[in-house]
Amino acid sequence: MVVTSGHTVAGDDMDDANPVGPPPKRKPITxxxxxxxxxxxxxxxxxxxxxxxxxxxxxxxxxxxxxxxxxxxxNAIASMLSTRRSNIAGIVVSEMQNPFYPTLIEKLSRELQRVGLQSLMFNITRGSNIEEQLVALRKYNVDAVVVVSATVLSGASLRWATEGRAAVLVNRTIPDQTLTSVSCDNVEGARAIADHFHAIGRRQVAYVGGLPHTSTNLERQNAFITRVAELGMTLTHTLSGGEYSYEAGYRAALEIGQAKRTDAVFFANDILAIGGFDAFKDGLGLLVPEDIAVAGFDDVDMTRWPRYSLTTFRQPVDAIIERTVSLIIEQLSNEDFSPSQNPLSGELLIRHSTVGGRGLEKIGLPLPPQEQR
Amino acid sequence: MVVTSGHTVAGDDMDDANPVGPPPKRKPITxxxxxxxxxxxxxxxxxxxxxxxxxxxxxxxxxxxxxxxxxxxxNAIASMLSTRRSNIAGIVVSEMQNPFYPTLIEKLSRELQRVGLQSLMFNITRGSNIEEQLVALRKYNVDAVVVVSATVLSGASLRWATEGRAAVLVNRTIPDQTLTSVSCDNVEGARAIADHFHAIGRRQVAYVGGLPHTSTNLERQNAFITRVAELGMTLTHTLSGGEYSYEAGYRAALEIGQAKRTDAVFFANDILAIGGFDAFKDGLGLLVPEDIAVAGFDDVDMTRWPRYSLTTFRQPVDAIIERTVSLIIEQLSNEDFSPSQNPLSGELLIRHSTVGGRGLEKIGLPLPPQEQR
DNA sequence: CTCGTCATTGCATACGGATGCAATCGTGGC
DNA sequence: GCCACGATTGCATCCGTATGCAATGACGAG
Incomplete structure (x- = not known):
């Protein structure tokens, strides 16, 4: 047996000619x-x-x-292989019309980076084969998974995709609660809106939802309806926009406004609410808040624009991110970790879309001081 | 179990923040x-x-x-080590107040995923040590880098960070053009706005910029000013908002509106323009477009809201993404590839913020049909 | 029936770094 | 001056796949 170890450097000779340059670039030092x-x-x-x-x-x-x-x-790749730690967190997202989420994701990614985790994005698109897309999550051996996708993924998919690694669902839950979730306290928020409507004397209220089967939508809707009943107000409409979009809000508002028996509407998020606001004012010539009060949910930047000055329930973004990151760290270090649900308190921001000029004073520039960034 | 080794610890707090803890989970089959x-x-x-x-x-x-x-x-990690290909693209982003970018990034990431590249996000934050943050890019051995950060990074940093790998700058350039870039044709856009202002009879025009030293801002400003001069119009103001924000646009508009000698304003992006729009209407009681015409740049969703119906120059997002991805693929397969600059044509969208109700007909719902998505 | 060829498959090793264990060095104790 | 012990450092091997090269098998030609 010939042991020609070492020696011939490469099959150099003539077949060195390799027209295509698929593999590497200039090699870094090892x-x-x-x-x-x-x-x-x-x-x-x-x-x-x-x-x-x-x-x-x-x-x-x-x-x-x-x-x-x-x-x-x-070389991080090599380290990953030997340590079996990638220092990478997978962020699972899907279509987001809601500007709240890009913002959240950017901050989240920044925070994860601060604790030593880079973020690998996984865009789940509704059409294509979902399971297949999740395979990547496992192949890449991410240490942690943060799911910021309200929809598309079933609990079973999620459990499979996150099996054996740290995982947190943001602003969504799965029915059996076998996965840790962090979210804005939707119940608190929806109740606060109902209470506020009551406090400003409204009695004929309506709800406009977004994506029908998401936990955010269901929780807000149920809590609102329940509280409205407790307070003895009348629920004139419960509509589903079908999605969280401006147009959906606009359409729902037209329907509500034309029926002329509603004096306050809670839209399940700010984008819906802004669409509704425009429909009431421009589309129907109503006065907001005199004729009809409008409230949203999330507190995206636009709610502070003077045109809208939208009353909304602020999601505690920073707290959500902080809790998410700390839960992930905990899962990464604790062998035994049991899933928990973490609803975090938000804050009702009362603005002009529910309380007229008398109630609040417009300051020269768009933002009331206490809300300046 | 780890018995905390009393490590002498380099207190050299190179806060190498690493989530600590027992690495392994249940081992997958090999x-x-x-x-x-x-x-x-x-x-x-x-x-x-x-x-x-x-x-x-x-x-x-x-x-x-x-x-x-x-x-x-x-196991993707192991493959990476063997093949020296990570099938990962690094996306470098920094603070983005402009909603145009999150959208772009999401689509970009989706497209990259379609050609087999996952996206690893690198958030560059202005404050901290930038070089240090870029080190991660190299450690992770990403195959490609897409920079969607208009600011913060110098040409030198970029060249170092992307050395030896496929790279594309989106909507920014570096002076020496040693890196491939893909962007909206800012010159075309700014000229189109100037032409449009001229066509609707405006003669006293102003420019409001965003981040002063970005290539987007400079290109739009210079092209606009040049074209305005060519057309014999008067440039009443050239302001810099200092940033691409609603508030900056609002402030600039107040200044311009109070001087009462401008009949059309080109804001360097839509957010500025929307802030300006509100300042003109709410802040100063002017009529838009009768008293003053307003145009933006980007074509973000909000420009289509009926309240604004903002004339703007649409960035060819899909084309930008497509070109970016194809340039990356090309770089990955071609040994010799020389950097190129790729300005892509956009489209002027004329809406009510420059042409009154007579000129365009509002359709029932917010979006004129041809602009429906 | 024998030999060459092409298609498959297995073997051995490389990829770049982490880490248990042994080897080495320096010191203080006696 | 000799020995034990702790602090460092080097050695060898492993992490999970990819891939050049050799070995094996199948099949047709001569």
């Missing part, structure tokens, strides 16, 4: 090379870059300095 | 195990999952079936 150049072991290099390992401060410094000089950076 | 169970070689398993490899259809089927049964999926 830990081994750095080590060889410095006359130390590759282990030393590895340890120099790993906090809490056994290595003398001097050697570590020497290595770090040399690394900086030679532009060496540990 | 190719080797699958192979052993089936009595074939690990290579066979690998080949079964790699298109275009030498393996009989029968064996491939047998393996794929068994894999499905045992819930085996090739």
């Amino acid at each position: 830990a081994r090379e750095l080590a060889r150049l410095m006359g130390v072991s590759q282990s030393a290099v590895s340890r120099a870059f790993t906090p809490g390992t056994s290595i003398s401060p001097q050697l570590r410094q020497r290595i770090l300095r040399a690394a900086a000089e030679l532009d060496y950076h540990p | 190719a080797r195990e699958l192979a052993r169970l089936m009595g074939v070689s690990q290579s066979a398993v690998s080949r079964a999952f790699t298109p275009g490899t030498s393996i009989s259809p029968q064996l491939r089927q047998r393996i794929l079936r068994a894999a499905a049964e045992l819930d085996y999926h090739p």
Whole structure:
């Protein structure tokens, strides 16, 4: 048996001609090379870059300095393979017409980055094969999964996709509560809106929902209806916009406004509410809030625009993100971790769409001071 | 269990924030195990999952079936290490107040996913050490980088971060043009707005910019000013909002409106324009477009809301994304690829903020048919 | 019936770093 | 001056796949 180890560098010869250049680019320096150049072991290099390992401060410094000089950076892929930790969080999102979510995702991604997790986006599109898209989540071995997709995914899919890793559902739940979720307290919010309508003397109220089968929609709707009944108000309409869009809000508002027996409407989110607001004012010539009061949910930027000055229930975005990140960290470190549901308190923001000019004072520029960013 | 090693800890708080904790979870099945169970070689398993490899259809089927049964999926991390291809694109973003960008990023990420690239988000925050944040880009060995961050990053940083990999700058350029960029044709857009103002009889026009030193702002401003001069119109103001925000537009509009000698304003993006619109109407009681015409840039959703019906220059988002993705694919396959600048044509959308009710007919619902999505 | 060819499949090793364990070095105690 | 012990450092091996090359098998030509 011939053991021609080493020796012939490559099948160079003539068939070196490879027209296509599919594989690599200029190779970055590796830990081994750095080590060889410095006359130390590759282990030393590895340890120099790993906090809490056994290595003398001097050697570590020497290595770090040399690394900086030679532009060496540990290859994260290789680390992942040996440590079985990717330091990557998968963020599962789907179509978002609601500007609330891009904002949330950006902040979330920033926070995750701060604790050492990069965010890998997984866009789930309604049409295509969902299970198949989730396979990627598992293949990439992400340490954690944050699901910010209200729809599309079933509980079963989610359980499968997140099996064996840290996971948090944001603003959605699954019926059996086997997964940890963090959300705005929809019940609190919807009740607050109902209470507010009552407090300003409205008695004929309506609800306009968004995507029918989402937990956000159902929770807000049920809580609102319940509270409205408790307060002895009349529920004139319960509509579903079918989606969380401006047009859906506009359409629903036309229907409500034309019936002329409603004096306050709670839209399940701000975009719906803004569409409704425009329909009442421009489409039907009603006065807001005199003829009809309008409230939304989320507190997106636009609610603060003077045209709308929309009363809304602010989702505690920062708290949601903070809790999400800390729950993930906890799951990553605790062997035993049991799923929990985490509704977080929001805040009712009363603006001109429910309380006329007398009740609040417009300040020169669009934003009342306490709401300035 | 870990017995906290009293690590001397480099208090050198290079806050290498790493979520700590026991790495592993329940181990998924590997190719080797699958192979052993089936009595074939690990290579066979690998080949079964790699298109275009030498393996009989029968064996491939047998393996794929068994894999499905045992819930085996090739570990992407390990593949990356072997192939030196991560199939990941890094998307570099920074603070975005402009809703145009989240939308773009979502679509971009979806398209990249369609061609087999997952998107890893890199949020660059203005405050912190930028170079340090870019290191991650290199450590993760992303195959490609898409920069959608108008600001913050210098050309030098970008060149370093993207060195040796496919890269595309979206809606920004760097002076020396050593990197490929794809953007909306700002010059075309700004000229179109100027022409439009001229066509509707305006002669006293103003420009309101956003972030002063961004290429988008500079290009739009210069092209507008030039064209205005060519057409013999008077440029009454050239303001910089300082940022692309509603408030900045509002403020600038107050200043312009109070001077009472301007009859058309081009805002460098839609958010500025909407702020300006509200300032003119609510803040100053002017009529739009009768007293003053307002135009924006981007064509975000809100421009179509009936309240605003904002004339704007539509960025060819789909074309931008398509070109970006194809340029990336090209760079990934071509050894020699030279950077190019790719301005793409947009489209002037004339709406009511420049042409009164006579000129356009409002259709029942908010969106004129040809603009329905 | 024998040999060459092509199609499959297995074997061995590389990818770049992490880490258990052994080897080495420096020190203080006796 | 000798030995034990803790602090460092190096060695060898593993993480899970991909892939060049050799081995095996099937099949048609001569």
